[in-house]
Amino acid sequence: MARFPLLTATVPRHPAPRRECPSPLSADAFIEIDHVSFGYDASRTILNDVSLRFERGKVTAILGGSGCGKTTLLRLIGGVHPVSRGRVVFDGETVDAADQAQLYRLRRRLGLLFQFGALFTDLSVFDNVAFPLREHTDLDEALVRDIVLMKLNAVGLRGAAGLRIAEVSGGMARRIALARAIALDPELIMYDEPFAGLDPISMGVAANLIRKLNDSTEATSVVVSHDVQECFAICDYAYLLSQGRVVAHGEPAQLNASQQPEVRQFIRGEPDGPVRFHYPAPPLAEDLGIAP
Amino acid sequence: MTDALAGLGRFSLDALRALGHAAFFFVDLLRFSPAALRRFDLVVAQVHAIGNRSLLIIGASGLAVGFVLALQMYYALVTYGAAESLGLVVNLALVRELGPVVAALLFAGRAGTSLTAEIGLMKAGEQLAAMELMAIDPRARVLAPRFLGGIVAMPILALLFSTIGILGAYVVAVLLIGVDAGNFWSIMQAKVDVWRDLGNGIVKSAVFGLICTFVALYQGYECRATPEGVSQATTHTVVIASLGVLCMDFVLTALLFSTP
Numbered sequence: 173m174a175r176f177p178l179l180t181a182t183v184p185r186h187p188a189p190r191r192e193c194p195s196p197l198s199a200d201a202f203i204e205i206d207h208v209s210f211g212y213d214a215s216r217t218i219l220n221d222v223s224l225r226f227e228r229g230k231v232t233a234i235l236g237g238s239g240c241g242k243t244t245l246l247r248l249i250g251g252v253h254p255v256s257r258g259r260v261v262f263d264g265e266t267v268d269a270a271d272q273a274q275l276y277r278l279r280r281r282l283g284l285l286f287q288f289g290a291l292f293t294d295l296s297v298f299d300n301v302a303f304p305l306r307e308h309t310d311l312d313e314a315l316v317r318d319i320v321l322m323k324l325n326a327v328g329l330r331g332a333a334g335l336r337i338a339e340v341s342g343g344m345a346r347r348i349a350l351a352r353a354i355a356l357d358p359e360l361i362m363y364d365e366p367f368a369g370l371d372p373i374s375m376g377v378a379a380n381l382i383r384k385l386n387d388s389t390e391a392t393s394v395v396v397s398h399d400v401q402e403c404f405a406i407c408d409y410a411y412l413l414s415q416g417r418v419v420a421h422g423e424p425a426q427l428n429a430s431q432q433p434e435v436r437q438f439i440r441g442e443p444d445g446p447v448r449f450h451y452p453a454p455p456l457a458e459d460l461g462i463a464p
Numbered sequence: 465m466t467d468a469l470a471g472l473g474r475f476s477l478d479a480l481r482a483l484g485h486a487a488f489f490f491v492d493l494l495r496f497s498p499a500a501l502r503r504f505d506l507v508v509a510q511v512h513a514i515g516n517r518s519l520l521i522i523g524a525s526g527l528a529v530g531f532v533l534a535l536q537m538y539y540a541l542v543t544y545g546a547a548e549s550l551g552l553v554v555n556l557a558l559v560r561e562l563g564p565v566v567a568a569l570l571f572a573g574r575a576g577t578s579l580t581a582e583i584g585l586m587k588a589g590e591q592l593a594a595m596e597l598m599a600i601d602p603r604a605r606v607l608a609p610r611f612l613g614g615i616v617a618m619p620i621l622a623l624l625f626s627t628i629g630i631l632g633a634y635v636v637a638v639l640l641i642g643v644d645a646g647n648f649w650s651i652m653q654a655k656v657d658v659w660r661d662l663g664n665g666i667v668k669s670a671v672f673g674l675i676c677t678f679v680a681l682y683q684g685y686e687c688r689a690t691p692e693g694v695s696q697a698t699t700h701t702v703v704i705a706s707l708g709v710l711c712m713d714f715v716l717t718a719l720l721f722s723t724p
Contacts, residue, residue: 293589307605
């Protein structure tokens with residue numbers, strides 16, 4: 173049943189106060205990643221025995237550098253790839269990537285904001301947001317229109333409903349994709365790098381929006397990002413991934429206070445530390461042929 | 465020697481695997497086609513889009529082929545005093561053979577490559593993945609309507625090609641050379657059979673439409689999601705679809721026109 177909590181939604185200019193989150197996470201996990209290992213091929217392991225829990229109704233952030241397996245985790249939750257080891261549990265049900273009927277049933281309960289929007293370029297802004305409604309419901313076209321306009325209003329783009337996708341900026345595309353992801357009021361909203369490439373104003377607006385959407389729809393939100401401060405401002409709990417492993421997790425304040433070298437390096441953006449900036453290579457002088 | 469044998473074995477296995485994969489893809493398209501037919505507006509939109517893409521080139525080529533065919537056939541027939549058969553020869557050549565085959569080759573080059581690029585870019589832009597994660601099967605929503613659209617559009621285009629070709633032949637034969645107009649049309653009416661000639665031509669072009677559209681969609685859906693991958697897939701579409709059309713043309717001609 174579609175709910176309409178965003179009818180009067182407006183985007184505040186300042187971050188909404190963060191709700192208190194009990195620590196540690198309670199047993200009410202909506203998604204559980206249980207000792208999961210995964211690699212796109214046998215020679216390259218992306219995730220190595222990781223365990224994470226996303227609590228119902230909370231915003232959980234997954235932080236980590238590029239290529240550490242954050243987006244892969246979202247794909248595993250959506251059942252895009254089968255896990256090599258371990259299991260992904262979606263609201264008490266183990267996700268089986270080979271069972272298409274189960275996958276489609278579970279996917280109707282989630283919305284994913286893709287890193288680059290993944291909007292349908294042959295459709296207008298309005299039709300993009302209306303797409304899941306038209307495909308999955310028998311709603312009257314007048315009602316579809318109302319819902320689409322409410323969702324677009326929630327992301328501040330009601331006035332852009334008639335534009336073609338080629339006419340919108342990157343930041344607008346991300347917000348349209350968000351409106352599409354929440355069109356069916358999913359129970360789980362996953363955000364893949366929602367702040368990447370946004371200007372500071374759009375970034376603040378996007379962060380507020382994620383928090384507000386989560387609170388108003390009572391959904392569970394998973395935010396994958398490498399923008400530490402934006403994530404810490406809105407999330408209840410965070411995991412830090414590095415080289416396919418969970419190196420730390422906790423509330424933002426706990427992670428901020430952590431003395432663990434990986435955590436300190438990532439949060440402070442230091443080039444030197446346990447995580448190397450340079451890909452393994454012989455010394456530069458040797459490559460340039462000036463070695464003694 | 466052992467390496468050569470191993471290489472041959474590997475090549476054969478890869479080819480068989482690719483063939484099996486394509487066969488499963490084809491079965492999927494057939495499986496999702498009834499559902500696509502139930503959403504007939506999507507199929508009609510694709511017939512319109514695919515047909516429109518090829519309309520101009522089909523029309524221009526049909527006219528040019530009609531001009532040349534009339535001229536060449538006139539030179540050949542007049543030698544034997546059979547110039548009055550010109551209308552029949554042109555008609556049979558176009559309706560039975562040139563219409564379906566040339567239109568299919570043009571269709572593969574125009575609409576086929578366009579379909580491959582469209583699907584390939586949807587894949588590269590994660591649009592197909594987004595659809596999957598919305599619990600919408602892209603094979604049902606995107607591919608099946610295009611598959612049916614191609615099968616329906618192709619015979620229409622072939623008929624247009626033949627019609628414009630015959631009109632072009634009329635212009636050259638009757639208006640420029642001076643062949644009798646009544647003779648040009650009446651021999652067609654008397655000798656061309658609607659079911660045997662026209663009907664079989666339509667069957668041929670529907671099969672060619674199926675081959676071209678299937679190849680185009682398969683190449684787009686299975687291509688690497690990179691600019692190089694999409695460009696390679698569009699080239700493969702033209703080559704494979706054209707060869708498929710030419711091979712199947714021989715088989716279909718042997719089957720459909722086996723009796724004089």
